[in-house]
Amino acid sequence: MLAYTFKRLLALVPTLLAASVLVFLFVHLIPGDPAAVLLGDSATPEDVARLSREMGLDRPIYVQYFIWLGHALQGDFGTSVFFRTPVMDVIAGGAETSILLAVLTMIWIIILGIPIGVMSATRHGSWVDQLASGGAMLFASVPTFWLGLYLILIFAVWLGWFPSSGFPSIHEEGGLLNLRYLLLPSLTLAAPNAALIIRLVRASMLDVQREDHVRTARAKGLHPARVAIKHVFRNALISVAAAFGFTFAALISEAVVTETVFSLPGVGQLVVQSILRRDYPVIQGVILVIVCLYMVINLIVDLAYAWLDPRVSLK
Numbered sequence: 001m002l003a004y005t006f007k008r009l010l011a012l013v014p015t016l017l018a019a020s021v022l023v024f025l026f027v028h029l030i031p032g033d034p035a036a037v038l039l040g041d042s043a044t045p046e047d048v049a050r051l052s053r054e055m056g057l058d059r060p061i062y063v064q065y066f067i068w069l070g071h072a073l074q075g076d077f078g079t080s081v082f083f084r085t086p087v088m089d090v091i092a093g094g095a096e097t098s099i100l101l102a103v104l105t106m107i108w109i110i111i112l113g114i115p116i117g118v119m120s121a122t123r124h125g126s127w128v129d130q131l132a133s134g135g136a137m138l139f140a141s142v143p144t145f146w147l148g149l150y151l152i153l154i155f156a157v158w159l160g161w162f163p164s165s166g167f168p169s170i171h172e173e174g175g176l177l178n179l180r181y182l183l184l185p186s187l188t189l190a191a192p193n194a195a196l197i198i199r200l201v202r203a204s205m206l207d208v209q210r211e212d213h214v215r216t217a218r219a220k221g222l223h224p225a226r227v228a229i230k231h232v233f234r235n236a237l238i239s240v241a242a243a244f245g246f247t248f249a250a251l252i253s254e255a256v257v258t259e260t261v262f263s264l265p266g267v268g269q270l271v272v273q274s275i276l277r278r279d280y281p282v283i284q285g286v287i288l289v290i291v292c293l294y295m296v297i298n299l300i301v302d303l304a305y306a307w308l309d310p311r312v313s314l315k
Contacts, residue, residue, distance in 0.1 A: 008299050012292075019291045020072070020284075024065050027283050034081045034278040055081070068284070077288075078281035082274070087285040090270065097167050097259070097266035101182050101189070102251040108190035109197055109247065114240075116194075117201025122228050124206060132198060140195035144254070148188040148261040155184060165263035185262045189254060193247050200243050204236035211235075245301035246294075 035051040036043060052058050056067065071078060077087035120132035139147075156164035167181040168174060208214060209232055217227045256268035263269075267286055274282040
């Protein structure tokens with residue numbers, strides 16, 4: 001497994017290189033001049049040209065790319081055009097909110113998705129199964145911005161149980177109690193993703209229940225709960241593990257709408273603001289960090305296959 005992990009890590013290098021080229025080109029195709037956006041409407045063409053030279057934007061794009069790549073290989077993604085601070089510091093400022101939001105969302109997905117999916121599969125065809133499947137289809141089709149607005153209306157405005165917007169750091173006054181600011185956003189993100197996990201767990205378990213080793217376990221007189229957990233659920237987890245991995249990575253990008261609705265200072269909100277400000281270094285840095293996250297989680301999922309199913313060979 002160590003040899004396989006090392007090979008996969010080496011394979012990430014050309015993939016990241018190709019991703020950096022695409023990200024750099026696409027970002028620079030965004031209409032608008034960062035220098036003009038930064039100086040405002042009152043700036044003269046001479047002022048814009050001078051700032052463009054200072055920022056290196058007057059050079060050929062391939063020269064800009066290699067300069068940026070050389071610094072990026074040293075862990076320096078440049079300086080934010082708007083904030084005038086290192087890009088990694090800007091990303092770190094929003095990373096706490098986005099990571100905590102993703103973790104809380106995954107907790108909700110596990111708490112809601114797995115038990116309801118298992119219950120739906122073990123009671124296939126009953127009213128419980130119909131209710132769970134119908135609810136899953138409903139929440140999978142509900143837009144997150146609509147659900148978020150209604151959660152704010154009910155639990156923040158009418159009942160006053162939770163804050164409606166913002167997120168003070170857990171390092172500030174209030175500590176872990178500040179996580180209450182993320183409960184409604186995490187539920188908003190978890191609803192459609194938990195619905196997909198419910199349907200996937202149900203479908204995977206129903207497929208495994210038809211296999212010979214499950215029928216053999218039942219014929220030997222094993223308790224139904226033991227059969228469901230040890231023989232059915234464990235084997236169904238192989239396909240569910242991939243969904244969990246990519247769901248966690250996708251939450252970073254899916255959080256853009258949710259962070260906007262709840263006014264959260266996360267990475268998603270940072271991307272939107274950076275695009276409007278033509279802040280090229282921040283956009284490039286955030287997208288590359290997300291690409292790296294996807295690759296690492298993909299590797300973890302592949303390794304999890306071998307742990308869940310010894311028959312899987314990693315070479």
